[in-house]
Every structure is written in structure tokens, then in C-alpha cells.
Amino acid sequence: MRPNVVLIGSMYAAEAEELLEQHADVRRVDEQDRQAVLAALADAHGLVARYPAPVDRELLAAAPHLLAVLSSGRGVDNIDIEAASEAGVVVANNPGLGGKPVSEHALGLLLMATRGLTAVNRLGLEAAWDARLTTHRVELTGKVLGIVGLGNVGGWMARRAHGGFLMRVLAYDPYVSAEKMAEVGAIKVERLEDLLAQADFVTAHPELNDETEQMFNRTTFAQMKPGAYFMNTSRGRVVDTGALVEAVRSGHLAGAALDVYEDEPLAKDSPLLELDNVVLSAHIADFTVETKRALALSAANQLLTALNGKQPSAALNPEVWARVAERRQAMLG
Incomplete structure (x- = not known):
């Protein structure tokens, strides 16, 4: 049969x-x-x-x-x-299967957010050209990347950031040993708040479960280093979107980059779409050919x-x- x-x-x-x-x-x-x-x-x-x-x-x-x-x-x-x-x-x-493509996408989002690569599309060529000397841009080399969740994607993110951009990589994951983290170029941090306080860029790669749902909220965003950037390519519900919008609007965070959202597809009236220093993609990080x-x-x-x-x-x-x-x-x- x-x-x-x-x-x-x-x-x-x-x-x-x-x-x-x-x-x-x-x-x-x-x-x-x-x-x-x-x-x-x-x-x-x-x-x-x-x-x-x-x-x-x-x-x-x-x-x-x-x-x-x-x-x-x-x-x-x-x-x-x-x-x-x-x-x-x-x-x-x-x-x-997602480690390589998602980490590539996450680094692409980070470069777009930190170097203003969406300016022409967002502002138009003339306005973007006029703003090119005053726009806030930062380099990655030598900076601190904080990875939350060092599984397959987080591991590839650490390899690429450490080996390709010469970044100092910190990682928080209670379920991965310091020895395993060292193999991919990351330093284990025992407490999330310690990682957040040190990282110039924080990238989220945890599993979505009861432990991680909305783990990035008003408290954790407040613990992040002033002027830091936040990225999420894991699951949208690990982030309290309202808290992220507040952190970016207030200037506490310099920017953010997201591929996933609490509710998908992203609503046309989402406040995320109003923020010039937030880069968005449509849940496509691992959708390569x-x-x-x-x-x-x-x-x-x-x-x-x-x-x-x-x-x-x-x-x-x-x-x-x-x-x-x-x-x-x-x-x-």
C-alpha cells in the first residue's frame, strides 16, 4: 500500500x-x-x-x-x-544546515546597520550623498561581538567574526562548555548581563523555548553597552519588540538588525519600519538556493x-x- x-x-x-x-x-x-x-x-x-x-x-x-x-x-x-x-x-x-547561510546573513545585516548601507534606498541618492559625512558609522575590526546561543549558527558566527574581522568574541550559552567555545574562537561568559555590558554588538542565536522567550526585554536592553547594536536572526519571540523600539528610539542602542519578528509577516504599521537605524529583512537568512x-x-x-x-x-x-x-x-x- x-x-x-x-x-x-x-x-x-x-x-x-x-x-x-x-x-x-x-x-x-x-x-x-x-x-x-x-x-x-x-x-x-x-x-x-x-x-x-x-x-x-x-x-x-x-x-x-x-x-x-x-x-x-x-x-x-x-x-x-x-x-x-x-x-x-x-x-x-x-x-x-543553517549555520553557514544564517551567519553570513547576520554579518551582512550587521554591516548594513553599522555602515549605513540602506541610506540610498531609504533617503534617495541625493539626500544620502549629502549625509555621507555626518552619518554615524563604525568599524567591526577589533570590536567585541557578543553571541547569545552558541549552537550551529552561533558557532559559525564566532568563526567568521573572529577569523574574518579579528573581533573579540564573547559567548553566553549555559549548555556549551568553555572548551567547545574556544574551538570556534569564542570566550565563554557565565552571566548574560556581563556579556551585554561588554559587547559592542550583540547577536541572538538561541533556541526558542520557555527559557528564552522574550529574553531580550527592557531589562536586558538596559544592560547593553550604550551605543551598541543588536541583531536577531533566530526567532522573533526571543525579543520584546516594544522594548527594542524604545531602546533604539532613546538612543541607548545605536541600531538594530532583524530577520525575524514576534508576529510574521511584519505588520505594515510596525514601529520598526519608522526607525532609520534599524535594518530589516523578511525571514530569509537561511533561504539560499x-x-x-x-x-x-x-x-x-x-x-x-x-x-x-x-x-x-x-x-x-x-x-x-x-x-x-x-x-x-x-x-x-
């Missing part, structure tokens, strides 16, 4: 969808049509949910035959893993692995695999 696979939104590469179609009956549904999503899942065995499409308890309850859920990328804050585990559904993501293809193929291959009776390599709830395998055998043989 061929399994049924539902795609909520298209995958990042057509090649991955074609791969799934070779081995399964594939149905595509629009994330915005909730009823169509629920109806499509009635006989689905596999699901790929394009971020930020929610995979919640209601959805899982509508999918009695579901065996595996794949995230479109690395992040899974849109998937209720606890509910999936209760339902006997394995959840997997696609780790290890190379990484989109790698993410999509990773998701497709892991889903097929699960549907063929083997545990996917990046399962986030591997403790349920025995139940999944038993259910799969009963349904697909």
Missing part, C-alpha cells in the same frame, strides 16, 4: 516534492484553509508542515493514521511535540525513511518510535 502524504504549503524545492511523489500519494493544501487541512489529514500517514503552519492538538486529532511529521526547516516551535508523542507520531526536523534544496530533501528523505519503517535520523521524540513502527506495520504492512 502506498502511503498518503500531505504537504501544508509547498516545499522549498520541487525536487523534494517529486521525490515524495515517486513513493507516496501526495496532496497539497493551503495553510490558510484550515478546514481543507483537517480534511486532507483524515487518511494521511505523513505530513510536511511548512513553517509557520501550526501542527497542534486539533490537527493531530484529525489525523488518526498519521505516523510522522516533518518540519520544513530546523525550527519546530510551530509543532506540538508533546501532543504528537501522545498520539504516537514521530516528529523530526532538519538540523545542521543551496540551503532550501538541502532542507527540502532532508525533510522528504526523513519522511520516506519513517514511512518505510525506520526511525528518521533527526527524530525529536525517539521514545515513541516503537509505537510508530507498530502502528505503521498495522496500516501499511
Whole structure:
């Protein structure tokens, strides 16, 4: 029996969808049509949910035959893993692919923010030309970069900043040892407030969870060095947007650069759009040609692995695999 696979939104590469179609009956549904999503899942065995499409308890309850859920990328804050585990559904993501592109993008944002590279687009050529000698610009070489969250992306950020720009790199991550940090050119700082007080630039790369949600708020922005810059390419909800706007408007922070937001897409009336010293991009840090293809193929291959009776390599709830395998055998043989 061929399994049924539902795609909520298209995958990042057509090649991955074609791969799934070779081995399964594939149905595509629009994330915005909730009823169509629920109806499509009635006989689905596999699901790929394009971020930020929610995979919640209601959805899982509508999918009695579901065996595996794949995230479109690395992040899974849109998937209720606890509910999936209760339902006997394995959840997997696609780790290890975003470090290089996201760190490149973060450094690009930092250069744009610190060197006024959006001036022509923002002000027009004539006004930007007139302001070129009075605009506030700073160099990176020899300055202090503070990295919050030294996982894959943070590690690549440290390598590039230390090796490429000769920056002094400090890192805060309670779950990474000083020895591991030293391997990528970073110095471990035990307390977040100590890093914030020293860094000329702070870049956020933590996982989004209960511990990190809105970890950058009025208190933490006040602890940052006056005149520092803040960047976020992780998840929007690690930042209290109102507090960031206040910190920039007051002049306490010299500027900021963001690729992710508390609510996406960013509202047309967001106060962030009113700030000349804030650089914004549209949640595209890891959406390079190379990484989109790698993410999509990773998701497709892991889903097929699960549907063929083997545990996917990046399962986030591997403790349920025995139940999944038993259910799969009963349904697909």
C-alpha cells in the first residue's frame, strides 16, 4: 500500500516534492484553509508542515493514521511535540544546515546597520550623498561581538567574526562548555548581563523555548553597552519588540538588525519600519538556493525513511518510535 502524504504549503524545492511523489500519494493544501487541512489529514500517514503552519492538538486529532511529521526547516516551535508523542507520531526536523547561510546573513545585516548601507534606498541618492559625512558609522575590526546561543549558527558566527574581522568574541550559552567555545574562537561568559555590558554588538542565536522567550526585554536592553547594536536572526519571540523600539528610539542602542519578528509577516504599521537605524529583512537568512534544496530533501528523505519503517535520523521524540513502527506495520504492512 502506498502511503498518503500531505504537504501544508509547498516545499522549498520541487525536487523534494517529486521525490515524495515517486513513493507516496501526495496532496497539497493551503495553510490558510484550515478546514481543507483537517480534511486532507483524515487518511494521511505523513505530513510536511511548512513553517509557520501550526501542527497542534486539533490537527493531530484529525489525523488518526498519521505516523510522522516533518518540519520544513530546523525550527519546530510551530509543532506540538508533546501532543504528537501522545498520539504516537514521530516528529523530526532538519538540523545542521543553517549555520553557514544564517551567519553570513547576520554579518551582512550587521554591516548594513553599522555602515549605513540602506541610506540610498531609504533617503534617495541625493539626500544620502549629502549625509555621507555626518552619518554615524563604525568599524567591526577589533570590536567585541557578543553571541547569545552558541549552537550551529552561533558557532559559525564566532568563526567568521573572529577569523574574518579579528573581533573579540564573547559567548553566553549555559549548555556549551568553555572548551567547545574556544574551538570556534569564542570566550565563554557565565552571566548574560556581563556579556551585554561588554559587547559592542550583540547577536541572538538561541533556541526558542520557555527559557528564552522574550529574553531580550527592557531589562536586558538596559544592560547593553550604550551605543551598541543588536541583531536577531533566530526567532522573533526571543525579543520584546516594544522594548527594542524604545531602546533604539532613546538612543541607548545605536541600531538594530532583524530577520525575524514576534508576529510574521511584519505588520505594515510596525514601529520598526519608522526607525532609520534599524535594518530589516523578511525571514530569509537561511533561504539560499543551496540551503532550501538541502532542507527540502532532508525533510522528504526523513519522511520516506519513517514511512518505510525506520526511525528518521533527526527524530525529536525517539521514545515513541516503537509505537510508530507498530502502528505503521498495522496500516501499511
